Amino acid sequence: MSLSETALPFDDIRNLVKSMPGPDDEAVRKVKERDAQLTKPAGSLGQLEEIAEWLAAWSGNAPPKVTRPLVAIFATAHGVADEGVSAFPSAVNRQMVENFAAGGAAINQICRAYDVGLKVFDLAVDMPTPSITQEDALDEANCAATMAYGMEALAGGIDLICLGEMGIGNTTVAAAVINGLFGGKAEDWIGRGTGVDDEGLKRKRDAVEKAVARLGGEKDPLEVLRKVGGREIAAMAGLIIAARLQRVPVIVDGFVTTAAAAVVYAMDPDGLDHCLFAHLSAEQAHAKTLEHMGKEALFDFGMRLGEGSGAALAAGIAKAAAEMHSGMATFADAGVSEKSDDEES
Numbered sequence: 183m184s185l186s187e188t189a190l191p192f193d194d195i196r197n198l199v200k201s202m203p204g205p206d207d208e209a210v211r212k213v214k215e216r217d218a219q220l221t222k223p224a225g226s227l228g229q230l231e232e233i234a235e236w237l238a239a240w241s242g243n244a245p246p247k248v249t250r251p252l253v254a255i256f257a258t259a260h261g262v263a264d265e266g267v268s269a270f271p272s273a274v275n276r277q278m279v280e281n282f283a284a285g286g287a288a289i290n291q292i293c294r295a296y297d298v299g300l301k302v303f304d305l306a307v308d309m310p311t312p313s314i315t316q317e318d319a320l321d322e323a324n325c326a327a328t329m330a331y332g333m334e335a336l337a338g339g340i341d342l343i344c345l346g347e348m349g350i351g352n353t354t355v356a357a358a359v360i361n362g363l364f365g366g367k368a369e370d371w372i373g374r375g376t377g378v379d380d381e382g383l384k385r386k387r388d389a390v391e392k393a394v395a396r397l398g399g400e401k402d403p404l405e406v407l408r409k410v411g412g413r414e415i416a417a418m419a420g421l422i423i424a425a426r427l428q429r430v431p432v433i434v435d436g437f438v439t440t441a442a443a444a445v446v447y448a449m450d451p452d453g454l455d456h457c458l459f460a461h462l463s464a465e466q467a468h469a470k471t472l473e474h475m476g477k478e479a480l481f482d483f484g485m486r487l488g489e490g491s492g493a494a495l496a497a498g499i500a501k502a503a504a505e506m507h508s509g510m511a512t513f514a515d516a517g518v519s520e521k522s523d524d525e526e527s
């Protein structure tokens with residue numbers, strides 16, 4: 183998937199979004215048919231049955247399989263982080279990239295526990311984008327190129343992709359993107375991120391207000407993304423689009439990854455049908471963002487870590503859902519008695 187040299191980069195991305203396929207209805211039909219024969223009372227696996235159908239719908243595989251799941255962590259730095267909007271300094275970005283490589287982060291342990299792959303993409307982690315309160319984060323060519331770079335995470339036969347990110351200050355950037363796309367007030371979309379105090383929260387509100395004011399009412403999703411977003415959000419938005427085109431189901435993590443999803447949603451309200459929202463982040467604005475898009479998270483563990491941690495937990499659930507659907511015996515195979523006739527309604 184290369185960007186053509188003649189068209190404007192954003193036009194290429196708009197064309198990709200227009201060509202995104204719908205679900206594979208035949209695969210879903212096959213999954214429902216097989217599910218009805220498995221050795222369990224009908225409906226007894228609840229939402230896990232829906233997850234098996236969702237995997238089939240967006241991969242085209244019936245029975246669905248999850249053999250090469252991957253957590254892609256996009257790490258970058260934000261100029262706005264120097265404006266007192268995070269509880270941590272930007273130096274943590276590089277330090278955490280090293281921690282991921284050494285296997286010492288939370289995400290490493292979840293990926294090991296569930297046998298999920300992990301790749302970290304360094305998006306100029308030592309070169310922050312300009313502060314969104316002062317300047318556009320990216321120009322069009324850079325934003326489109328970063329989106330294209332995000333698409334590369336699917337290389338190598340990945341069959342389930344989990345979004346992850348690392349970027350001090352990015353809950354402020356995510357809030358600005360969502361505020362730019364969905365409107366409302368800055369304070370509707372901010373939260374405590376890594377744990378800012380009340381003063382820090384006020385600085386976040388001011389930063390988001392300034393950034394959104396700079397948009398001057400611009401509503402085009404890609405323009406909002408490049409002006410008040412950041413590299414990880416751009417890369418993840420590109421990845422969501424590429425995954426749909428390449429028939430790879432996507433698991434979204436928390437608030438920051440949801441900001442990338444919101445960009446795609448604003449381009450096409452059906453554009454997130456291949457995405458599962460893993461968990462409800464403790465970041466205050468996540469619930470409101472999901473509600474705005476009509477999405478519901480699978481679980482709420484009070485997590486607010488990022489780095490794809492909630493998405494990786496959900497990948498474990500998705501793997502189990504696929505294994506149950508494909509590996510369980512049917513009533514006929516196992517010689518288990520089916521529901522008695524006199525119980526049928």
Ligand SMILES: O=C(O)c1ccc[n+]([C@@H]2O[C@H](COP(=O)([O-])O)[C@@H](O)[C@H]2O)c1
Pocket residue numbers: 267268269270347348349350351352353354374375376377378435436437438439463464465468485486487488489
């Ligand atoms: O995505 C979330 O739900 C989330 C909520 C709170 C914090 N984070 C992570 O914490 C960092 C951003 O927090 P902050 O306070 O620096 O804006 C970044 O590295 C994210 O991965 C992520």
Ligand SMILES: Cc1cc2nc[nH]c2cc1C
Pocket residue numbers: 270274278347348349376487488489
């Ligand atoms: C230590 C630390 C780990 C993280 N992982 C994702 N975001 C993070 C932010 C901090 C501060």
